[in-house]
Amino acid sequence: MELSSILLEQAVDALATLPGVGKRTALRYALHLLHSTDDEFRSFSHALQHLKEDVHFCSRCHNISDQELCPICSNPKRDGTTICVVENIQEVMAIENTQQYKGTYHVLGGVISPIDGIGIADLNIASLIERVRSEQPREVILALPTTMEGDTTNFYLHKQLKAFDNLLITTIARGIAIGDNLEYADEVTLGRSLTHRIPFDQLS
């Protein structure tokens, strides 16, 4: 697609860096912005600027927040004795949307991935260990992705955390997704879901 303006081309290239956005969609976005009023464009770009410059991360759990403590950490109704360790704030949102969890979180900001150059020092692991030491929670739930990188991170965290007395370390259940047919499940998942089978009367 040839554009008659370098400026338009540069805007399209910039918008095409957004996840899942190709050149065609980026062009649609760019033309929309071009045809928007000055006020509309100002509030659009201010909102993004503010997000990037003024957003805070919770000093306790590293969740996104406008204050020193995020709304979850500062909510007295949340159970501070359970810490759910997640990769990113997207997972906090996903778990919050289930409305099944009343504890607190700890956002690592990624998982250990030597290929991507992400090591232990790049993640919020030291602050997790320190938090477990000072807060002495009852349980830490490892809710990292079920990938090789997630498993590596789980393994490392488990090694660091098992030294704490009376700390229960759990991980989210892996198995057949609800609504899925067994015949289409991959064999690793199916195998694990048999190994870790649960008593039928515990099924809720």
Place this chain on the structure above:
Amino acid sequence: MELSSILLEQAVDALATLPGVGKRTALRYALHLLHSTDDEFRSFSHALQHLKEDVHFCSRCHNISDQELCPICSNPKRDGTTICVVENIQEVMAIENTQQYKGTYHVLGGVISPIDGIGIADLNIASLIERVRSEQPREVILALPTTMEGDTTNFYLHKQLKAFDNLLITTIARGIAIGDNLEYADEVTLGRSLTHRIPFDQLS
């Protein structure tokens, strides 16, 4: 979806104004921008800012351009005696992509639409008439959308242009799209495609 940050919420609302973007996609974009480096974000927002502030429109055809004249108008190989009238710059790009047209364009910037409050004075119609008067082209092709608003605009332009001697006024062919089944075509299109049937040996 509840977000723990007002700033994030505002950025999501801003991104959700882009065409075809819902809250979920906007959140994905916002988190991507939040996690981008300062340099990446700076070049992203600069590209949009430049587009909005510095872009020009061609003084002859109103196509988007970085110069006084757009690359099409300033190209001596283009046939200046044919003017294709289109609604927006998207249509210029679409027609350019066909590589079937070697004339010039005139971008109206919309079509007459009383419901949306778009009248004759809001469009680049006066400059089209003036251009026809001074350039005396051989042909004006009306390539507006085949909607009621497009037809209204076609009708108005035809009324204004038919006064010029020796000016051929044409419109793009309407009919069954290539690859379409007749049984799924709407009856207006099918009816017109029969009325305006063409000799088989003219089909290319």
